[in-house]
Amino acid sequence: MSRRIFLASALAAGLIGPVLPAHAQQPDVYRIGAILSMSGSAPHYGTVMSRGALIAIDEINAAGGVDGTKLELAIEDHKSGNTQAAVAGMNRLITVAQSPAVMSSFSGPTVAIAPISKEKEVFVINGGGVSLRMIGVSPYMFHNRSLATDLAAAAVHRAQARGFKRIAQIAGKSEFGDSVIAASYEVAKKLGLEIVAAEQFATDATNIDTQVAKLRASRPDVVLNWPTTPQAGLVVKRVREMGMSQPVISMEWTGEDTKIAGVANSNGVEVATDYFSPTADNAMGQRFYNEYKQRHGEDPDFYAANYYEGVHVIAELIRRAKIKGGNYWNGARLTEALWEDPSFASVYGGKMTFQKNGVALKRVAILEVADGQLKLKEFMAARTE
Amino acid sequence: MDLILQLLANGISNGSQYALLGIGFGLIFGTTGIVHFAYGPVFAASAYVMWWLIAALGLPFPVAVVLGMAFAAGFGVLAYLVIYEPLVERGSPSFVVLVASLGLFIVIANTLAIVFGTDAKTLPDFSYGIYFLGDVVVTGVQIAQVLVFMAVALALSAFLKYGTWGSAIRAVTDNVDMARIVGIDTRKVAIVVFAIGSMISAIAAANLLVREGASTHIGFFAVFYAFIAVVVGGVGSIRGAAIGGLLLGLVESTGMWKLPTEWQSTIAFLVLFVVMLWRPTGLLRGN
Numbered sequence: 001m002s003r004r005i006f007l008a009s010a011l012a013a014g015l016i017g018p019v020l021p022a023h024a025q026q027p028d029v030y031r032i033g034a035i036l037s038m039s040g041s042a043p044h045y046g047t048v049m050s051r052g053a054l055i056a057i058d059e060i061n062a063a064g065g066v067d068g069t070k071l072e073l074a075i076e077d078h079k080s081g082n083t084q085a086a087v088a089g090m091n092r093l094i095t096v097a098q099s100p101a102v103m104s105s106f107s108g109p110t111v112a113i114a115p116i117s118k119e120k121e122v123f124v125i126n127g128g129g130v131s132l133r134m135i136g137v138s139p140y141m142f143h144n145r146s147l148a149t150d151l152a153a154a155a156v157h158r159a160q161a162r163g164f165k166r167i168a169q170i171a172g173k174s175e176f177g178d179s180v181i182a183a184s185y186e187v188a189k190k191l192g193l194e195i196v197a198a199e200q201f202a203t204d205a206t207n208i209d210t211q212v213a214k215l216r217a218s219r220p221d222v223v224l225n226w227p228t229t230p231q232a233g234l235v236v237k238r239v240r241e242m243g244m245s246q247p248v249i250s251m252e253w254t255g256e257d258t259k260i261a262g263v264a265n266s267n268g269v270e271v272a273t274d275y276f277s278p279t280a281d282n283a284m285g286q287r288f289y290n291e292y293k294q295r296h297g298e299d300p301d302f303y304a305a306n307y308y309e310g311v312h313v314i315a316e317l318i319r320r321a322k323i324k325g326g327n328y329w330n331g332a333r334l335t336e337a338l339w340e341d342p343s344f345a346s347v348y349g350g351k352m353t354f355q356k357n358g359v360a361l362k363r364v365a366i367l368e369v370a371d372g373q374l375k376l377k378e379f380m381a382a383r384t385e
Numbered sequence: 386m387d388l389i390l391q392l393l394a395n396g397i398s399n400g401s402q403y404a405l406l407g408i409g410f411g412l413i414f415g416t417t418g419i420v421h422f423a424y425g426p427v428f429a430a431s432a433y434v435m436w437w438l439i440a441a442l443g444l445p446f447p448v449a450v451v452l453g454m455a456f457a458a459g460f461g462v463l464a465y466l467v468i469y470e471p472l473v474e475r476g477s478p479s480f481v482v483l484v485a486s487l488g489l490f491i492v493i494a495n496t497l498a499i500v501f502g503t504d505a506k507t508l509p510d511f512s513y514g515i516y517f518l519g520d521v522v523v524t525g526v527q528i529a530q531v532l533v534f535m536a537v538a539l540a541l542s543a544f545l546k547y548g549t550w551g552s553a554i555r556a557v558t559d560n561v562d563m564a565r566i567v568g569i570d571t572r573k574v575a576i577v578v579f580a581i582g583s584m585i586s587a588i589a590a591a592n593l594l595v596r597e598g599a600s601t602h603i604g605f606f607a608v609f610y611a612f613i614a615v616v617v618g619g620v621g622s623i624r625g626a627a628i629g630g631l632l633l634g635l636v637e638s639t640g641m642w643k644l645p646t647e648w649q650s651t652i653a654f655l656v657l658f659v660v661m662l663w664r665p666t667g668l669l670r671g672n
Binding site: 039040199205210216217256263 | 387388391392395398399495498503504505507509515517522524593597598600601602603605606637638641645646647649650
């Protein structure tokens with residue numbers, strides 16, 4: 001573990017050495033930064049994301065690294081969305097770990113580090129955050145996770161396809177929640193649907209009785225449940241406890257949500273989301289799935305898959321940039337290499353292609369919770385409106 | 386109309402939980418003058434212990450609650466003896482004790498995450514009823530929160546009014562120097578209030594464990610609402626803490642009748658500011 005994870009904070013405490021020359025030709029190791037949610041109210045994400053990234057690191061290193069040079073992962077903790085912690089972590093990754101390539105997570109922290117990415121030319125790939133505000137903030141920032149607004153659009157289309165007219169939505173009070181609610185209003189208006197309630201709560205709240213009471217009073221046909229784990233589960237629990245039997249469509253659902261909501265309450269919840277499933281024709285996905293399952297005894301979710309995929313994207317960019325020679329280990333050269341060919345092998349199978357806005361557009365899956373398990377119902381075409 | 390009645394019911398239920406937390410915190414704060422921010426993590430730790438007793442050892446819920454209360458009492462007393470008392474005895478300024486309390490908050494919260502993991506701990510086999518009163522819905526836990534608060538508040542009032550230790554606690558709360566002069570062992574009083582206050586936090590933790598489960602960050606909201614309840618009600622007044630908690634729950638819920646719910650987390654501070662400006666010593670402490 002010590003060879004794989006470079007603890008930037010430990011270095012900051014005692015091992016700060018002279019900064020590498022800005023134009024180092026060949027580093028001893030490619031140190032990839034990661035700013036993840038390792039503590040706070042939602043450490044689940046950091047746990048699975050770091051697991052996915054570490055599996056990719058180990059896999060690439062076992063195959064000899066990138067042209068003989070090993071990869072390392074330097075993890076910083078943004079404490080479940082604390083932007084100040086994210087900025088401090090980004091600065092440590094640049095000055096101490098000297099990582100020109102960073103994987104970020106959560107929308108708020110990703111937006112917060114964007115100015116640094118832009119100024120210091122740090123390549124950033126986000127596999128978790130879904131906010132529209134992450135778009136266009138740094139020319140070196142990319143996303144291999146569908147945007148929240150794309151997922152929200154898919155959920156509203158799903159509601160329409162099921163014949164619902166009156167929509168109630170609930171989200172955390174955050175930049176993420178605000179953007180999803182706004183996007184839903186826009187899509188619903190275009191589709192001629194009515195938003196009858198839009199309630200928000202503090203992002204780490206454990207008491208949402210008031211919000212659910214107002215949802216219930218609005219008498220909707222369907223509830224669009226935008227919070228992430230664990231509040232997604234909490235919403236469903238309280239919605240059912242308040243006697244609401246309306247269908248719920250979420251943007252995210254994990255085992256933790258089922259645990260909080262209870263299996264009976266979770267049954268029938270639909271989820272419009274990115275979806276990772278290792279099919280027979282997907283060798284990369286199967287390799288990742290098997291390794292994850294062997295190491296951790298559970299199935300990987302798409303968050304773990306995205307960070308596994310993110311490491312592979314960075315490794316591929318290093319290879320491409322190195323072939324062209326010169327000072328290739330920097331964010332600008334990695335970005336240049338990406339735009340030369342924006343298609344990459346995807347852990348989801350086949351290729352993914354980054355769009356001009358930096359987002360890898362993926363089809364959206366509609367899953368349904370049944371007896372605590374997520375079952376694939378169908379795929380919907382990717383939409384931006 | 387249906388909505389306001391539902392919000393009123395929610396407010397009474399949530400307010401009872403805040404009031405319960407407030408009287409436990411207020412008992413410690415009002416008697417010892419120590420702003421025991423680690424009250425939150427003690428609350429969280431007792432929820433985890435109760436979960437462990439039920440989920441791992443298979444103990445019945447009432448037994449787990451009693452043991453959880455005993456654990457919380459011991460934990461609270463230990464915090465006083467190991468952290469606060471040495472600082473107070475050395476004449477440390479109150480802000481040093483406050484910083485120590487915040488440090489203890491972080492230590493306990495992080496220890497819980499290491500020991501129990503960071504996933505939510507729930508009681509999936511524990512079911513409770515859902516009741517319809519006209520168009521208003523209340524759960525068994527919401528009703529229990531109100532009844533438990535009333536029972537604890539009455540028991541505490543009787544203890545403070547009629548018990549020997551209760552008289553000593555009231556004397557220390559009123560004037561600690563005078564209490565020492567008349568021979569009251571203020572150290573023992575501090576130990577007793579830390580034990581009782583922490584036990585009360587464990588009862589509130591049992592409510593939350595049943596309702597939403599235990600997670601590492603629940604302690605923050607517990608001590609946050611308890612603190613506001615005590616300051617609004619008046620430091621040193623148990624009845625004030627209870628009224629402060631109930632008021633907070635009602636305003637937080639019914640205040641959202643016409644306002645967007647995104648304002649909810651701001652309401653608690655508005656209540657605090659309004660009361661502080663109107664009556665700086667709290668609702669029941671007089672001017």
